[in-house]
Amino acid sequence: EAGVVQSPRYKIIEKKQPVAFWCNPISGHNTLYWYRQNLGQGPELLIRYENEEAVDDSQLPKDRFSAERLKGVDSTLKIQPAELGDSAVYLCASSLGGLSGRDTQYFGPGTRLTVL
């Protein structure tokens, strides 16, 4: 079974440019997460989707970040315009969903963004 797929794996851009990341979750997983991982830190949640609905986007900097999950499958995360401080690894994760509290998240390999 294929895991979470992310692309691109690496992206280098100049500040003020736009950038987009794409995520394809594990088939059948209703919940999708975007995390940001700064160097030397653990992942921090940016946004969580239940199917196509964003149910937790409290940590998403909405002035420059946007995300969508059309049709409740693939998702894109966009930054426009990018700033130097946005350099980080952006991780996508997916899970089956549900309220059991035992919902396991599976992570993709991440996109490493460098803003110059």
Added chain:
Amino acid sequence: GQQLNQSPQSMFIQEGEDVSMNCTSSSIFNTWLWYKQDPGEGPVLLIALYKAGELTSNGRLTAQFGITRKDSFLNISASIPSDVGIYFCAGRSGSEKLVFGKGTKLTVNP
């Protein structure tokens, strides 16, 4: 954002030695998770703990959910070179978001 206190930050050990790392939180959690992250990859779940006092093993790895529900530890016995990587703890209260520690970087010398 909120993070757990994970220690030590890094460890340098010889192959065959045992390893212990831990996480503490000011908040009570209902779930404790331990992940490993290799360079250029996403975190991979090693062990999940759902009950205070629970002790769970996965091969050479053993983790415990603290009685106070504010801490957890991970032990690795008889370390091998492929244990190298960054180990993260993560906690969750109910249906709240996962909160991750800053990681413990493990180096194993052959």
